[in-house]
Amino acid sequence: MAENNQFKLAKAVHELVLERGYSGTSVDSICEKAGVSKGSFFHHFKSKEDAACFALDAWMSAMKEMALASEYETKSTPRERLLSYLDFLAGVMESPEAPKGCLLGSLALEVSQTHHQVQSKASNYFRFWAEGIANLIGDALGADSLEESTSLANHLISSLEGAILLAKATGNPPLVRSSILHFKQYIESRLV
Amino acid sequence: MAENNQFKLAKAVHELVLERGYSGTSVDSICEKAGVSKGSFFHHFKSKEDAACFALDAWMSAMKEMALASEYETKSTPRERLLSYLDFLAGVMESPEAPKGCLLGSLALEVSQTHHQVQSKASNYFRFWAEGIANLIGDALGADSLEESTSLANHLISSLEGAILLAKATGNPPLVRSSILHFKQYIESRLV
DNA sequence: GACACCATACCAACCAGTCAGTATATTTCA
């Protein structure tokens, strides 16, 4: 395992925030879950919010790695790259580690009005993510404007985040795949 | 205004939960916002969770009233009824009162694993909502199976809830209308 | 001996919820 305390704490933050929300997660409970003392927590993070930011960064780079591991980028045509990326998203909540939610979405919805550090980070991640998808879509659609591609990208992110929310609320995880597949059909009707 | 204290408290719960989340909202802050004493709070509600449930019920019936006020049901064909309902959803976050989010989604995402009362209520509301939309879609599509209609209904709810989340996180409210309009185009391509 | 790393004890502020008691309607019944 060879995990250091900072990594263990970040992992605990991630799991607890998804389970109880940010405000519902105390520093003590994070330390307990990580099997680490409070002194260690405040050695690595200057505040609870700082720890959440760190966990969010970790989660986002893990997601990026998973996306790259799906090798969607190696497909030969823009159309195949987009479709492959959508397949990756459809399955992303079914992975073995099965994170029961999206840390980005959970944090953004809960604390975007109260914790400026987190909200600014989340906002940037969403913008950056949408840009990447918009490029994928723009390439696949060819003629469409950047504005339209961005709008479609935001619709995709909305469908995914909303489906994760709905899956969590109703205890019905397959909803995520289903929602992404609907988006795929929508975009395919525009590709032809 | 002639509002009684219970109504004032429910309104305060609603606003504060959207702003700070459920756990981030203290009973004291609710009372302060409502201009009501703590004793009054616990006279009307047996717990904070109970108050959240009451506020959620109030929000859901307000939404239902708004939907009915849009007169989507009076349209003559199933197709028009569905399209009119989608237009209602597209504009729902632009109302004058402009609730900065959806209480159902916010509560569901944050406390679905910790507060059984709220989660059970939210889960039922989502199921009930999806059933209603599925009927609307089933009627408009004619031949399609109930399963497919339900899947489309859940996709619509996902798109809406996700768009609200994204709008909040990035400070870009028009995203909601845009996402619903994409769904409308998707469903229209299936109607013809 | 300096520095990263971590443990324990501690703090003031805050938390949800309780309680004893007050004020004012509404109902009961002699």
Added chain:
DNA sequence: TGAAATATACTGACTGGTTGGTATGGTGTC
């Protein structure tokens, strides 16, 4: 009618426990 009984609405001080964060001192390693 009118007094007693009851129910409803409300107040704000109080409680035991939790909160995020600090202070201080110890340990291993270069």
